[in-house]
Amino acid sequence: MADIILEMKSITKEFPGVKALDNVNLAVERGEIHALIGENGAGKSTLMNVLSGTYPVGSYTGEIYYNGDLCQFKTLKDSESKGIVIIHQELALIPLLTIGENMFLGNEKKNKFGSIDWDLTYNEAEKHMRQVGLYESAQTLIKDIGTGKQQLVEIAKAFSKNVKLLILDEPTSSLNDEDAKMLLDLLLEFKKNGLTSIIITHKLNEIIYCADKATIIRDGSTIETLVKGVDEFSEDRIIKGMVGRPMDDRYPTREHKVRKEVSLEVKNWTVYHPLYHEKIVDNNISFQVHKGEVIGFSGLQGAGRTELAMSIFGKSYGSNISGELYLNGQKVELKNPEQAIHHGLAYVTEDRKVNGLILEESIRFNTTLARMDKVCAKGIIDTTAEKNVAEEMTTAMGTKTPSIEQKTGNLSGGNQQKALLGKWMFTEPDILILDEPTRGIDVGAKYDIYCLINQMVEDGKSVIMISSEMPELIGMCDRIYVMNEGELRGELDAKDATQEKIMSYIISAAN
Amino acid sequence: MSTKKETSGASQFNLGEFLTKNSMTIALVVVFVLFYFLTNGRLLYAQNMSNLLLQNGYVLVMACGMLLCILTGGNIDLSVGSVICMVGGLAAVLITNHGVSIFLTIPLCIIVGLLAGIWQGYWIGYVRIPPFITTLGGMFIFRGFGRLILDSKTVSVQDAAFLNIFTAYIKIPGLDTDTRILSPLVIGVVVVAIIFYSTISSRAKKAKKGYRQNSALVDFGRDIIISAVLLFYCYLLCQYKGISVMLLWVVAICLIYHFITSKTAFGRYFYAVGGNEKATKLSGINTNKVYFIAYANMGLLAGLCGLLCLARVGSVNGSTGTSFEMDAIGSCFIGGASAYGGSGKISGVIIGALLLGVINMGMSIMGIGDSWQYVVKGGVLLVAVIFDVVSHRKSGK
Numbered sequence: 001m002a003d004i005i006l007e008m009k010s011i012t013k014e015f016p017g018v019k020a021l022d023n024v025n026l027a028v029e030r031g032e033i034h035a036l037i038g039e040n041g042a043g044k045s046t047l048m049n050v051l052s053g054t055y056p057v058g059s060y061t062g063e064i065y066y067n068g069d070l071c072q073f074k075t076l077k078d079s080e081s082k083g084i085v086i087i088h089q090e091l092a093l094i095p096l097l098t099i100g101e102n103m104f105l106g107n108e109k110k111n112k113f114g115s116i117d118w119d120l121t122y123n124e125a126e127k128h129m130r131q132v133g134l135y136e137s138a139q140t141l142i143k144d145i146g147t148g149k150q151q152l153v154e155i156a157k158a159f160s161k162n163v164k165l166l167i168l169d170e171p172t173s174s175l176n177d178e179d180a181k182m183l184l185d186l187l188l189e190f191k192k193n194g195l196t197s198i199i200i201t202h203k204l205n206e207i208i209y210c211a212d213k214a215t216i217i218r219d220g221s222t223i224e225t226l227v228k229g230v231d232e233f234s235e236d237r238i239i240k241g242m243v244g245r246p247m248d249d250r251y252p253t254r255e256h257k258v259r260k261e262v263s264l265e266v267k268n269w270t271v272y273h274p275l276y277h278e279k280i281v282d283n284n285i286s287f288q289v290h291k292g293e294v295i296g297f298s299g300l301q302g303a304g305r306t307e308l309a310m311s312i313f314g315k316s317y318g319s320n321i322s323g324e325l326y327l328n329g330q331k332v333e334l335k336n337p338e339q340a341i342h343h344g345l346a347y348v349t350e351d352r353k354v355n356g357l358i359l360e361e362s363i364r365f366n367t368t369l370a371r372m373d374k375v376c377a378k379g380i381i382d383t384t385a386e387k388n389v390a391e392e393m394t395t396a397m398g399t400k401t402p403s404i405e406q407k408t409g410n411l412s413g414g415n416q417q418k419a420l421l422g423k424w425m426f427t428e429p430d431i432l433i434l435d436e437p438t439r440g441i442d443v444g445a446k447y448d449i450y451c452l453i454n455q456m457v458e459d460g461k462s463v464i465m466i467s468s469e470m471p472e473l474i475g476m477c478d479r480i481y482v483m484n485e486g487e488l489r490g491e492l493d494a495k496d497a498t499q500e501k502i503m504s505y506i507i508s509a510a511n
Numbered sequence: 512m513s514t515k516k517e518t519s520g521a522s523q524f525n526l527g528e529f530l531t532k533n534s535m536t537i538a539l540v541v542v543f544v545l546f547y548f549l550t551n552g553r554l555l556y557a558q559n560m561s562n563l564l565l566q567n568g569y570v571l572v573m574a575c576g577m578l579l580c581i582l583t584g585g586n587i588d589l590s591v592g593s594v595i596c597m598v599g600g601l602a603a604v605l606i607t608n609h610g611v612s613i614f615l616t617i618p619l620c621i622i623v624g625l626l627a628g629i630w631q632g633y634w635i636g637y638v639r640i641p642p643f644i645t646t647l648g649g650m651f652i653f654r655g656f657g658r659l660i661l662d663s664k665t666v667s668v669q670d671a672a673f674l675n676i677f678t679a680y681i682k683i684p685g686l687d688t689d690t691r692i693l694s695p696l697v698i699g700v701v702v703v704a705i706i707f708y709s710t711i712s713s714r715a716k717k718a719k720k721g722y723r724q725n726s727a728l729v730d731f732g733r734d735i736i737i738s739a740v741l742l743f744y745c746y747l748l749c750q751y752k753g754i755s756v757m758l759l760w761v762v763a764i765c766l767i768y769h770f771i772t773s774k775t776a777f778g779r780y781f782y783a784v785g786g787n788e789k790a791t792k793l794s795g796i797n798t799n800k801v802y803f804i805a806y807a808n809m810g811l812l813a814g815l816c817g818l819l820c821l822a823r824v825g826s827v828n829g830s831t832g833t834s835f836e837m838d839a840i841g842s843c844f845i846g847g848a849s850a851y852g853g854s855g856k857i858s859g860v861i862i863g864a865l866l867l868g869v870i871n872m873g874m875s876i877m878g879i880g881d882s883w884q885y886v887v888k889g890g891v892l893l894v895a896v897i898f899d900v901v902s903h904r905k906s907g908k
Contacts, residue, residue, distance in 0.1 A: 316793055338795035347793065355793055358786035360853050369783055370794040372776035379775050384720075423794075 004065075005030040005196050006165060011050055011062035013043075020046045021060070022220040028165070028198060028213075033191055035207040036200045038217035039242055039414070039442030044200045045089075047217070048167050052086045053079045066165075083164030087154045089173060089440075093142045100125035100138035103157045128156040132186060147301070148179030155186070166190075167198045172206060173440045176301040176468055184210045202440060204235040216241040243444050251475030252447065254454040258478055259291040262329065263462045264431050269323030271304075271311045277319055281307045283486045285323075289431065289462040294453060296477035296494070297466045298502050304486040305466045306350060309433045313347040314340035327431075341370055346429035348420060350436035350466070352413075356420045359409030363401060363419050364390035366408050371427045393422035398448050414445030421452065432456055433464045438472060450476055470499045482506060534898060535847060535862045542866060546873030553876050554869075557751035560744065565823065567868035568761040569595075569816045573839035574846075574860045575768040576812035579805040581843050582772075582781040584788070584852035586642040588806060590631065590649030591813040591839060595832035596657035598624045598817030603666040603827045606673055613673045617818060624814015627653055628807040636803030646806075650836075658829040667826035677760065677822035680752045692753040699745030703738040710734050757819065764812070769857040781805065785852025841888065842867060845895040866891065 006028040013021040021043045028034045036044045049055050051064060053073030064071045066082060073079045079086075093102050100122045109124060111117040125138035134152040142150060151171060158166055168187075172180035180203075187197055188210055201207060207214055216223040216238065223241050226233055239250075265288040273279040282304045289295050297305045310317035312325065314337035325332055327343055334340045340347070349355035357366050367390040368375050375386040390404040397418040401411060408419050417437065424432065434453070438446040453463050453476060467473050473480050474497050482490045482505040490505040530537065547554050554560075564571075573591050580588050602620045605611040631649050634640040668674070686693040710730055717724045724730075748754055772778040783791040784801045792798050816835075821827050846863030848855025867888060874884050 313793075314795070336795070336797070337793055338797065341795040349790075349793065354787075355789045358783055358790055358853070360786045361782065365779070365782075369779075369791070369796070372779065376776045379777060381774055381776060381779070383774075 003030040004028070005067060006051075007065040008047070008051065009063045009065070011047065011060055011064075013046055013050055013055060013060040020220055021050070024062075024217065024220070024222050026215055026222065027225075028196060030196055031191060031194050032212040033187055033197045033199060033210050035211035035214040036198055036217065037202075037204075037207065037214055037238060037242060039444055042217045042242075042442075043220040044217055045169060046220075048086055048169060048198070048200065051079065052076055052084060052167070080161050083162055084167070085158040085161050085163040085165070086167040087151075087158060087169065087171065089170040091147075091150050091154055093150055093153060095143035096141060098139045098141055099129065099136065099145075099153050102142055102153060103128065103138075103160055107161070124160065125156070128159045129153070131159050132156045133182075146179075147174050148176075148182070151175065151179075151183060152186075163195070165196045165198070167200075169200045170202065170440060171199065172201065172203060177470075178300065180206065181209075202442060204238050207238065208233065208235060214238060218242060218244060239443055242442070250443070250447070251472075252451050252454055254458065256478055257457070258293040259460065261291045262288050263291045263327065264289045264464075265326040266312060267324040267326070269308065269311070269325075270321070271307055271318035272320040274317065274319050281318060281486050282311065285483075285488050287481055287488065287491075289464060291460050291462055292457045293479070294457055294463040294465060294477045296473035296480040297464070297483055298468075298470060298473050298480055298506075299483035299489075300506060301468070302485075303483040305483050306435055307486075308483075309347060309435055309464065309466060312340075313337060313345055313433065316340075316347070341427055341429075344428075344430035345433065346370075346424040346427050346431070347433045348424050348435060348437060350439060352416050352420045357408045357416060357423075360407060362405045363394060363399065363408055363411075363422075364404045366419060367393050367404075367423050367426055370423055374426070389426060390422075393426050394419070396425070397422040397452070414441035417441050417445065418448070421449065425452075429461065431462045431464065433466070435466045436468065437465065438467070438469070446472075470502055473502075474498070535845065535859060535866065535895065538895070539862055539866045539869065542873075543869050546869060546876075550873055550876045554873055555747075557747040559872060559876065560747045561751045561755070563865070563868050563872055564761065565755055565757050566872070567864055568757050568823075569819050569835065570838045570842055570864045570867070571761050571861060572764050572812055572816050572819065573809075573835065574842040574864050575764055575857060576805075576809040577836075577839040578768070578772070578843050578848055578855055578857065578860050579781050580642070580809055581840075581848045581850075582785045582852055582855055583802055583805050584785045585850045586635075586802075586805075586852070587646070587836070587840050588631070588642070588649075588809045588813075589646040589836050590627070590653055591809060591816070592832035592835040593650045593653035593657060594624055594627050594810060594813035595817040595820055595835060596827065596829065597627070597653045597660065598814045599821040599827040599831055600657045600661040600666065600817075602673075602818055602821050603668050604660055606668050606670050607666055613670060613676070616673075617676070620818055621811065621814045624817060625807060625811040628810015628813070629803075631810065632803040632806035635806050636799045636801070642802075642806070654829075657831075661827060661829055663829055665826050665828035668821060669825075674822050674825075675756070677757055677819055679756050681754045681756065681759075687753060692749045695745040695748035695754050696742070698754065699742050703741060706734055706738060757823065760815075760819065764815075765857060765861060772857055777804070782853055785849075785854070838864075838867060841892045845892055847899060850896065863895075866895075 004027055006026070008024065008026040011021050011024045012019070024043065024047055026047065036047070038044050050060050053075050056074045057072040066084070071082070094105070097105070103125045104121055109117050109121045122138040129136065129138060129152070132152045132155045134149060134156060136145060136149065142153070155166070171183060175183065184206055187199070190197070199211065211228065213225055213227050214233070215225045218241075226237065226241070231237070267286045269282060269285045270280065271282040273281050285308060287295070297308070299305055307317050311321050312334075314334045315321055316337050325334065332343060334343060334345070353359060358369070364386060368386050372381070375382050375389060387404065394401065394404055399411070399415050399418040399422060401415060408416055411419060437449050453465070456463050465473065465477060474494055477494045480492045480494055480497050480502065481488055482492065482502055484506050492501060543554070577588060577591070580586050598620045601623060602616055605616045605619070606613060627649065631645050634645045635642050681694060683694040686697060714724060714727070714730060772781065780791065780796050780801045783794070783796065784798050788798055817832070820831065824831070842864035843855060843860050844850060844863070845866055846855065846859030846861070848859065870887055870891060871884060874887065
């Protein structure tokens with residue numbers, strides 16, 4: 001008989017108007033890594049919030065058994081006291097406090113007078129940091145360490161709470177491949193010591209790499225649980241479970257019709273950091289894009305790709321920018337995003353919540369924002385025209401929403417991305433710059449976005465795609481540029497590009 | 512049985528939603544009724560009702576500008592009271608002490624208000640000095656200038672032409688005589704006709720294009736209530752002097768700013784900046800300019816308010832306009848503007864200002880002193896915002 005640490009039975013959770021979870025079952029064995037997968041909005045995070053007590057007992061139906069006991073968690077503290085710790089996708093760390101302060105926030109180590117015992121705090125903090133392989137001083141400020149290390153701090157914090165069952169919600173979504181692998185290896189290491197983990201992720205290769213079992217959730221219901229070694233445990237098999245049908249081709253095919261005309265050319269582009277003016281972020285970069293071409297930018301986090309794109313897009317990043325920019329052979333200077341937009345550039349940000357959408361506003365509001373002039377006559381908004389174009393873009397992007405008046409903040413990640421794309425497609429760009437366009441969204445939505453890219457180049461437009469997912473670049477691009485540490489390290493034809501080749505460019509650069 | 516359910520399901524009237532959406536309007540009605548009884552009906556006297564809008568006219572005008580500042584991210588302008596003192600003082604001194612023509616004085620004074628706004632808007636928008644600090648500075652600077660201009664004296668204005676432009680009552684030959692005033696009712700009937708015509712034409716347009724719309728009961732019910740209130744108010748105005756020019760100024764300003772915030776591209780940018788400045792900037796919108804315009808415009812309206820106050824009170828001294836900014840800010844927040852920016856409407860601000868006005872007037876009629884009025888006003892502001900925050904939390908925003 002298997003040693004079940006957690007069993008969730010017929011969990012049903014309703015929000016006003018939506019059944020987020022419908023009779024979901026989940027059984028997790030002690031000491032395994034259990035992956036929870038499903039498209040955006042399938043109900044994974046809701047299920048974990050039920051488990052952790054974020055949604056208190058009574059707000060859902062069904063039963064939770066932990067170590068065989070029926071659990072009735074009312075708050076997060078209740079579940080944490082049992083050793084269930086959840087680490088959310090958006091890290092809950094305070095940038096201007098130290099690692100140690102963050103680790104014991106709300107749980108401070110006090111001496112007998114009731115004031116904080118700093119020696120004990122930092123000592124304990126460093127002890128837990130060593131456990132996760134983080135060799136920093138506990139007095140370092142959170143803002144001074146990278147995202148990868150911040151993720152480790154979160155895990156160390158979980159250890160300080162004496163974790164038995166660790167739940168990670170998209171732990172690698174903001175990490176580069178290297179840091180992500182390190183994190184997964186760490187989980188495998190903990191597994192040896194008996195820690196049970198539940199991992200929610202969109203990255204199927206990570207599941208194959210580290211998980212023992214995978215439970216697939218679709219539309220609020222459990223579809224199946226695949227067991228490594230028993231069932232077929234492959235990416236294709238999992239995708240089939242997620243979307244309900246096999247997906248033969250993850251990248252839609254297109255005829256490569258790269259034209260001769262160069263639509264955008266950048267020469268000797270150098271960008272300095274906006275605050276530290278002596279720090280070079282992009283050094284002497286030259287590249288070009290043809291009409292009907294998709295080019296990719298590969299590289300690790302911090303390679304300077306986003307900064308390059310934003311500095312080209314009307315100097316929206318950086319200081320002291322030098323270099324030349326040619327659009328259709330004409331030298332131009334784009335001083336601000338407004339000029340960039342009017343010259344046919346569009347930049348779809350990697351961070352849709354921070355730089356992309358106005359979450360408190362509707363899809364309609366967001367769709368027209370970058371080109372209000374198209375729905376205005378003499379500065380006065382034609383509300384009918386605005387509604388029409390918003391409907392049009394929503395349909396064209398395949399955004400799933402009850403209406404165009406829906407607040408974008410209430411949409412799922414994939415639909416937010418589509419709403420954001422709709423906003424930029426409305427500007428009718430000739431050159432579309434996509435920064436991590438498929439980050440944190442599900443397979444179905446990814447496919448839709450790939451189709452959109454193909455449609456763009458079919459019409460003779462150009463697409464520049466920045467992505468940390470190498471298979472995506474290899475699958476979608478005509479040419480790939482590799483960047484590292486602010487410099488262009490190489491250029492590959494996508495036909496002969498492999499992940500190994502790209503990696504070798506990055507690594508050779510490091511030496 | 513089942514048919515009944517279906518009909519109510521199509522365009523359902525949801526009481527809970529109705530209450531949350533119109534909470535401040537309902538509060539205004541409740542407070543009004545309460546004071547009506549507490550004052551033994553004196554609140555509804557024609558003179559009091561006429562004065563309600565005239566006394567609070569300056570608050571409404573300032574609040575329209577303040578809303579734009581608040582929309583950009585909960586930023587407020589503390590200096591408006593001082594600008595009122597400075598501009599009002601300048602006008603009084605020019606007219607009374609130097610005999611300058613009002614046709615020169617009025618534009619000049621409004622330009623001075625605008626310059627004060629431009630001064631602050633420049634620092635806030637282009638140099639990014641926090642608005643609180645900038646306008647706190649402005650609050651002292653303009654108050655000081657005001658006192659310098661007035662030479663620390665009280666200056667009054669008797670120029671009939673000046674007072675007429677702002678405070679006269681309209682007399683339409685043929686309708687209004689010394690004994691009988693009809694013009695408010697006639698204007699009221701015209702406005703009601705316009706309201707019904709616009710509802711009917713908008714419904715017809717929606718029906719033609721197949722858009723979803725409210726049930727006829729809701730749309731016309733709303734129109735009937737608004738019309739009834741409006742006609743009753745006009746009826747009261749007929750009994751007391753008629754329509755004041757001041758009222759026209761205030762209504763015009765409210766309509767203009769309602770139009771700007773709801774129908775123009777630039778009005779929308781205020782909401783965008785308050786909602787997410789970074790995203791707005793990347794959408795090709797000059798966010799610096801949005802801040803600049805918000806504060807420059809506030810200066811302009813404060814300048815106009817300076818003239819309105821001078822005309823209504825008849826004189827200016829060094830402490831004119833003290834804490835006026837708080838009435839404007841309070842009206843915005845009571846009227847549902849978000850303290851974080853990005854949401855708020857002119858219609859809400861009007862309700863907020865009227866709510867404060869009714870409380871002030873009701874308590875004054877009852878003979879309750881200034882001190883208690885402060886306590887109640889503060890309490891209402893806090894309760895309104897608490898209610899707003901809590902009701903949004905419950906609806907799962």
